[in-house]
Amino acid sequence: MLRALARIDLAAIERNCLLLARVVAPAALCVVVKADGYGHGAVPAARAAQAGGAAWLAVATAGEAAELRAGGIAGPVLVMGALSGPELTIALHARADVVAWRERFVAALAAHPAADGAGVHVKLDTGMGRLGTRDPEEASRTAAAVASAPRIRLAGAMTHFATSDDDPAFAREQLARFKPWADAIRTEHGPLLRHAANSAAALGIPESRLDMVRCGIAAYGMDPFGEDPRNHGLTPALELRSYLAEVKPIAAGESAGYGRRFVAAAPTWIGTVPIGYADGVRRALGDGCDVLIDGRRVPLAGTVSMDNITVDLGPAPPERGAGVVLIGAQGSERVLAEDWARRLGTINYEITCAISPRVAREHHRGAAG
Numbered sequence: 001m002l003r004a005l006a007r008i009d010l011a012a013i014e015r016n017c018l019l020l021a022r023v024v025a026p027a028a029l030c031v032v033v034k035a036d037g038y039g040h041g042a043v044p045a046a047r048a049a050q051a052g053g054a055a056w057l058a059v060a061t062a063g064e065a066a067e068l069r070a071g072g073i074a075g076p077v078l079v080m081g082a083l084s085g086p087e088l089t090i091a092l093h094a095r096a097d098v099v100a101w102r103e104r105f106v107a108a109l110a111a112h113p114a115a116d117g118a119g120v121h122v123k124l125d126t127g128m129g130r131l132g133t134r135d136p137e138e139a140s141r142t143a144a145a146v147a148s149a150p151r152i153r154l155a156g157a158m159t160h161f162a163t164s165d166d167d168p169a170f171a172r173e174q175l176a177r178f179k180p181w182a183d184a185i186r187t188e189h190g191p192l193l194r195h196a197a198n199s200a201a202a203l204g205i206p207e208s209r210l211d212m213v214r215c216g217i218a219a220y221g222m223d224p225f226g227e228d229p230r231n232h233g234l235t236p237a238l239e240l241r242s243y244l245a246e247v248k249p250i251a252a253g254e255s256a257g258y259g260r261r262f263v264a265a266a267p268t269w270i271g272t273v274p275i276g277y278a279d280g281v282r283r284a285l286g287d288g289c290d291v292l293i294d295g296r297r298v299p300l301a302g303t304v305s306m307d308n309i310t311v312d313l314g315p316a317p318p319e320r321g322a323g324v325v326l327i328g329a330q331g332s333e334r335v336l337a338e339d340w341a342r343r344l345g346t347i348n349y350e351i352t353c354a355i356s357p358r359v360a361r362e363h364h365r366g367a368a369g
């Protein structure tokens with residue numbers, strides 16, 4: 001029995017991608033596998049995404065592109081993040097496409113010894129306020145510089161939405177800034193991919209799909225709107241598991257955990273589960289969060305420690321060694337990453353990305369075994 005295990009259902013990722021690919025067609029599906037596939041394992045997630053119809057993969061960093069190639073992943077890969085000189089070299093050696101918005105960057109890229117055939121996606125910042133240029137003329141000059149450089153290709157025109165999950169009206173304003181510019185670039189320089197939509201836009205703003213969508217969160221079966229993934233037919237791929245390492249009775253008035261934040265009101269049994277905040281079970285989860293044991297909900301009791309949590313098993317405790325599901329389903333009960341996110345005042349993305357490397361990953365296909 002492993003103390004802490006993330007079981008990742010690759011068939012669920014594949015199914016989610018099949019669904020997304022079908023929904024967004026004729027737009028192409030690019031699946032975002034940055035941050036170790038949002039905690040799911042970048043290489044296995046990438047392979048499952050491709051099996052589910054992803055024509056492209058996207059990552060944030062050059063190192064992540066290199067990791068995909070080292071793992072045997074073929075096909076188009078886009079590095080979406082900013083690249084320093086040494087990082088550009090890594091991205092080019094990984095045969096990844098890169099993003100540009102300044103002519104100086106294009107000049108350095110065009111002169112790079114490993115640049116032959118590299119695809120470049122020019123980024124217009126239409127309201128995200130992060131990467132890209134806000135100036136459509138600078139973006140157009142950048143695109144022209146790429147198109148006229150002999151060894152590199154103008155492969156895409158892109159932007160990124162700030163509010164597609166909670167303010168679609170602003171996302172539509174961004175789209176209204178992006179589309180005429182991207183269309184003009186395409187008219188001037190020939191075929192290229194116009195892409196803007198993340199998961200929330202791909203599902204909620206059909207006109208934003210353009211030639212390609214870049215979906216991360218939905219591919220992993222999490223809801224981009226922070227609600228129930230079932231609303232969009234998505235299946236969560238990740239289950240976080242541990243087990244009951246210790247089961248013991250405590251009397252009324254006795255406590256469990258740091259700070260004595262749980263004091264038993266009546267005699268009960270405490271279970272100790274060897275997974276804690278160093279594994280990604282955030283300390284702020286505390287009271288009111290449940291785990292699943294033998295198909296029933298069991299509340300956390302007291303403070304989350306670095307390596308352990310304690311749960312209140314009540315008067316009829318399960319056996320020592322019983323399996324504990326922290327995120328996932330057991331019987332008819334489910335605990336979603338979205339439930340944790342709501343409790344923590346954050347987003348589901350942060351929940352799975354925070355599952356630390358100390359937690360073993362096991363990839364499988366099909367129902368939890």
Ligand SMILES: Cc1ncc(COP(=O)(O)O)c(C=O)c1O
Pocket residue numbers: 032080160197198199200214215216217218224
């Ligand atoms: C530029 C860019 N495109 C697409 C995505 C995928 O977003 P989502 O996971 O919401 O689908 C991200 C992720 O943050 C991103 O940074």
